[in-house]
Amino acid sequence: MNSHLEKRVMRKVTLRIVPFIMLLYFIAFLDRVNIGFAALTMNQDLGFSPTVFGLGAGIFFLGYFLFEVPSNLILHKVGARIWIARVMITWGLVSACMAFVQGTTSFYILRFLLGVAEAGFFPGIILYLSFWFPAARRAQVTAIFMAAAPLSTALGSPLSAALLEMHGLLGYAGWQWMFMLEAVPAVIFGVVVLFFLTDRPAKAKWLTDEERAWLQNTMQAEEQARAVKQGHSSVWRGLADRRVFALALVYFGTSAGLYTLGIWSPQIIHSFGASSMNIGFLNAFPAVIGVIAMILWARHSDRTGERSWHVIGACLLAAAGLIYAGNVSSLLAVILALTLVTVGISCSKPPLWSMPTLFLSGPAAAAGIATINSIGNLGGFVGPMMIGVIRQQTGAYTWGLYFVAGLLALSAVIVFLLSANSKTPQAAELAHPKTPHAKTH
Template structure:
């Protein structure tokens, strides 16, 4: 193997693809969770209770669930370039339409439609990366891609706060301006995708001939090595017990992630801070999480270990949620939310390195989408439970402890599935 050729090729591929897909995910995540900031004033303007807001925030994931698997199958058939462009343009239009919400039912409808429009983006990118990066690079690359989520909170929080201060300009509320301004990049970037993305290494004219030949041969060899053990059909991706197990593990991490994205601004605001102060403080925990996630993923790749990297991270996030529920000062709640951010972010790259180790082809497309669609229902359960319990108790504590429990289940299930897989003689997707 020509090590210098491999190094040059993977560096070229990484610089070409990773910054751009990070930008796409940055915008996707911002449009998905910016209602957390809108709620600081929108809930009052529209008369939404915590339960109404929590249900509306979470119903996004029902649309996501219903359309995710077919969306990823279509992407595998027509190519990432066309399908990711379609996803971005439609979600951008729908996200901007939130500026015209009039009540709870239009809020519910648009959140559902936003989930349906965005379905397929995240698992589509995970699948897309598996076309370009050999398995030994995958967790590290996924960590860079997923870093866009906490970075979008870091940078998006003060921007969203500033947009809320545009209240009254041209007769619009600040939250209406926030939705309109933050939706525009998705539409613009959707058009850019059509001209910038390349579906497969075979079509990469931006690689030198020897680089392209090496990468195509490497990815073909990896697929061939999985021919006897990997599953390829659509039904294999749906029926594999490991796919369903990973989906349940991901359920807990999603509940934690969207509890943060949707409720953290209001949790911080409850200490009596200004909207702008909330915007800046809300960016502190994800800043720490970005560094931790990248280092944790690199350690997972270097050691070849996955299961403990997932389980330990889930337990750290769980502890942070419990501490956040009992925090009595701004400093304490920011410290606790930092633990949650670190744990949630660090768990995901090693978790997403698992499915493409035992699935390929259509099975990988369906398996990844199944994990993401079922797992992301945690994004409904977490935010909804927080809102419902807060309306009943007047406090965030009970809801935070509930989500912490889901993360403990994820950690235990990760270790249980690993042991069961070894006893059955199956491919151990969590030990590599």
């Protein structure tokens, strides 16, 4: 293998693709969870109870669930460039409409439609990365891409808090300005995607002929190796594989934790007496630590070739942080607890998302990844909703945080059982993936 050529190609591909898709995910995550900051004033303006808010925030994921697999299959057929552009433009328009919510019904409808509009974006990007990066590099690249989520919290929290201060300008509430202005980048960059994104290596005019040939040969060799091991690739194969369902359950727990943080942490911090602007900066701190930890953890996972224990350890850390958050009595302690949760959840995702494309390819990969993401993201519905319901019943966040901690512990148990079942060759491969490197001829 020409290691100099490999390094040159991977550097070009990384610099071309990763910063751009990070920016797209940054925008997506911000539009998905800015409801948490809006709630600081919107809930009072519209008379929303904790249960109504929790249900409305989480109902996004029902729309996401229903349209995720069809959306990813369309992306696989028509290409990432056209479909991701469509996704971004429509979710930007729907997100802007959130500024005009009048009551419970319109709140539920628009959050559901936002999920429908955004369905397919995240699994589409995960699938897209599998077209460009060999499996041995994928966890680290995925980590860099997924760092956009905690970065979105780190940078978006102060921004959202600042936009809330626009209250009264031109007769609109601060939360209305926040929804309208934070939706604009999605529409703009949706158009940019049409001109910037390249669907496949074969179309990459920004690579030389030699570089393009090396990348195509490498990715084709990996796909052929998977096809030999797994047999015929089809949508139904991706949907029927038991490992897909197992990983969906694992992702369910991590999603419950992620969106409990994204949607409820501003209000949890607010309960300790912090102002809106202070919440913006305090909520950013755990996210910054999460970004650093995620990249280092994924690099270690790639270097060792181990995935399962990297997921298990991270899930257990997040569960411990949630339990701690349910028992703290000071602002400093709750920030420490939220930092532990953020680090755990952030670190669990890159090694987890490196698993599906080790045993799925082609249409099976498109269907399998979308299934994992759609079922798993229902945790984003259950977690925030249960926090709201339990808080309204008990007057505190404690038992809701315990509930989400239990889901994360269950995720860790499922990965352990899957990896421990070494009698099954497929499970053993999932626990300790070894991907052959393609040779350049």
